[in-house]
Amino acid sequence: MIRARVARTLATIILLGLVAGGPGPSADETESRQDDPDNRDPIPTEIIVTARAPGETTASSPGVLVLDLERLRQEGDVTVADVLRRLPGVDLQQRGSAFESSTVRIRGSDAExxxxxRDGHPVSDSRSSMVDMNRISLDGVERIEVILGPATxxxxxxxxxxxxxxxxxDAAETLPGNEGSARATWGSFGEYNLEAGNTTTVLHRQEGRRTVVDAGVSGVIAENTYRYDxxxxxETRRNAGGEEGSIRVAVEHVTPGYRAGIEGSISAFRRGLPGTVEFPAVSAELREDRYALLLRGRLGQGGRTPAWTLSGETGITRSSRSYRDPDYPLxxxxxxxxxxxxTGTLTPAGPLGPFSIRIPLSARGEVLDDSALGERDRLVLAVAPAAxxxxxVRNGSEFDLSVHTxxxxxxxxxxxxxxxxxxxxxTAARLPFWIGTSVATGYRLPDFSELFLERxxxxxxxxxLEPERSRSLEVEARFGGLLVQPAAEGDLLAASPLLTSLGMRVAAHATEYQELIQWLxxxxxxxxPRNTGAALVRGxxxxVETRTPLGFSPWTAEGNVGADILxxxxxxxGVTFDQQLPYRAALAFRAGAGxxxxxxxxxxxxxxxxxxxPVTRQNTVWLDPYLRLDAAASLAIVYERAYLGAAVRNILDEQFxxxxxxxxxxxxxxLSLEVRW
Known part of the structure; x- marks a missing residue:
């Protein structure tokens, strides 16, 4: 049972969240939706200091990447794991087919x-720090923000x-009426996926008032039996299939003075756990049922006019998980x-002189009853000021400073x-050039499995166990814009130059880890597990990305190439000092054309x-390098209404x-089919 003082603290935070009724913003969510970085104020002719929302990280923060999902959906991407491979500094570690478990590392880290x-709320819990990226659907996700470097x-x-x-x-940006989509996907090894969602927006007679109802359903069934070398x-991979389904409904009322909403979701899944090729598990399976309810809102007027707001939220999630392996050898x-x-959060935010500040106050409490870990509880109270x-400056350039604590x-x-x-x-005045640097510190709390696993x-x-700790330094430069390339003299295109957009990004980073938890x-x-590990990661x-219109034709060529040195x-x-950490490659590259x-x-x-x-700490066993080629196509059956997609992974059928x-x-x-309305 959770202790009395824990219960009192949570009750207080929940009550405050209900009064304010809104979520604590993520690094790019709340304020950046209201302040478009592409529509900045005109460049002044003298030095002017202005407030800038602490939540805006994408436009002028090193180590922040944003991925728009519209195109990737049309080509058949279904889960978060499908899209993360395309990003620099991100290493996806797959354990079998696209339906099986997959974890992610960032810049040589551990997956934990x-x-x-999801919208600033952790997906994982304290039972285990691992998250299966192949289990996270793209249903309802508009974009993905990746923070490279400590984000605590x-x-x-x-x-x-x-x-x-x-x-x-964001519900406040939806258009009146109904808007939604449905998508069906078929994959190799008997995988079938269905997603559908609809958003209904009702405008009221009072100016600026609207009610938004958003609902979605998704499900996947996979046999996932295949042969491998x-x-x-x-040999045949068995017991790797399963099924999963979820339903979510959200209602939000938006006015110029406040926002209030409620969201509920139900999900259930069953998956076989086939084990390794050395020790296959033909009967092991994992089941989980999850129920969640979230209340949120905001007091005060948002938008471009600087003003103080008070946002808050309170939520409760209940999950039941069971594992069975009747044929385990022992x-x-x-x-x-x-x-x-x-969870509960209360966040005052607004301008203070030349600064824009935000001070979230939050509490997160967990109560666990586990047959292997016993009865456990954890409470984390936090305050996180940001400015x-x-x-x-006079020449038209601009400095942007941000501090999160x-x-x-x-x-x-x-x-x-x-x-x-x-x-x-x-940001340079007359060139599409930006350069920045950042420093960060972070940590990871031990999970319940590391702390309390029964003998x-x-x-x-x-x-x-003590928390793992990290600190980092990064320098990043970006260049992007339009390069005018006139056609040759006498060419029909001489009067209409080809406009080629070019974007480049270069980043250097170093992260030091202390008190790493290692099982010995x-x-x-x-x-x-013990706090004996230490690591240094540099890279x-x-x-480079480019887009070039092909003359007067309706086609545009795209290309990208990138590399990571780590x-x-x-x-x-002792014997492992300055050895390469297992599963980290010194070189990775990616390229694409379309x-x-x-x-x-x-x-x-x-x-x-x-x-x-290497796959051992002593670097005595290594995995061979590999190259994977993929292809994808999307046919617009009805422009912006219906798309047919096809994708092939590992075209060369390499058994790396x-x-x-x-x-x-x-x-x-x-294969995928998406219909919008």
Missing amino acids: QVLIL ALYGAGGAAGAINLISA RAGAR GALESDSDLTLV RTAIA RLEAPDPVDTLLPSGRAGVGW SAFAVGNPD PDPNGFWR IEAD QALDRNE LEHLLGHRVSVSAEGRGAR VETRFYPNPGREFR
Whole structure:
């Protein structure tokens, strides 16, 4: 049972959230929706300091990437894992086919150090820090924001290496009437996916008032049985299928003076857990049912006019999870757990002199009843002041400064945990050039599995673990704009030059990790987690993108190429000092080319490659480098109304090993049909 003082604290925060009724903003969500960075004030002729919303990170913050999903949906992408491969600094670790488990690393981190969020709310819980990216649907997601580098100050405990935030559309920007879409997808190995969503917006007679009802449903069924190569023989992957479904409904009332909304969702899934190729599990399965309710809102007028607002939220999530493996070699395994998560946030925000500030106050409480971990609870209280300002100078250039800080008090950890992220950027006056630098600190709290795992035949938890800690430095430069390329003299195009858009990004980064949690054998032979690890990760990322109209034709050519150079060193004293961290490649690259028609047709090819990677701490065993070629096409059956998509992964059917002890399914196909109204 949760302690009395924990309950009192949560009740207070929930009550405040109900009064204010709105969510704490994410790094790019609330304020950036109201202040479009493409519509800045005219450049002044003297030095002027202006407030800039702390939530705006995409336009002038190093290490922040934003991915628009519209095109990727049309080509058949279904889950977050499908789209993350395209991003610099992001390494997706697949364990089998596109339906099986997949985790993500950011700049050489561990997967546990990456925080996954939906509209600023963590997707994971304290049972385990791992999140399966193939289980997160793109249903209802408008864009994805990726923070490269420690993001604890932005989103809270867990983002020691970075964060991935899935951002939904803003109800205040919807048009009157009905707007929605439905999409069906078929994939290799008997995978079928269906998504449908509709948004209804009703305008009221009073100016500026509207009610928005948003609903969505998604489901997937997969047999996922396939053959793969192993040691020169063909074997069959079994027990890798499952089914999953979810329903969500949200209602929000928007007025010039306040916003209030309620959102509810139900989801359920069952998946087989096939194990590794060395030790297959033919009967193991995992089931989970989840129910969530969220109340949110805001007092005060938003928009371009600087004004103070008070936003808040309160939510509760209940999930039940069960694991069964009746054929485990050492005897049947059963595990059940029930988790209740309660959150509350209260956020005053507004201008203060030349600064725009935001001061979220939040509480997050978890109560767990687990057959393997026992009855556990955790409460995290936090205050996260943030400030931002912009300085426009006489020559028309502009400096942008932002500071995010956070102080968290986790219980039962008897210490205060600070974190921060500060950045400064400079935008040139007459060139599409930007350069910036940032520093950040972060941490990850040990999860319940690491702390309280009951003694088994092989392992036991460690309740004395300390948080993992990180600190980073980054410098980034971006260039982008239109380059006018006149046609040759006498050419019919001489009077109409070709306009080619070009964008470039180069970033250098370094992150140091301390107190890393590693599982090591104790004197009694049991594997036990300890704070013994240390690492230093340094790297360079470079990307170039271009778009070129093909004369007077309706087609536009696109191209991109990028590479990551990474040095991920294990800094543990002894035999592993300065050894390369397992599964990190020193070199990774990506490239793509495509054509886009004015009516919405698209065709593209892409390549992804990674260098050799060690799989042991001593660097004695390595995985071979690999190259993967993909292709995708989208046909606009009815412009902006219906699209037919097709995609082929691993065109060459290469049997490379992406994760040791897990199979490679080879070539995979996917067909999709999307209809909008």
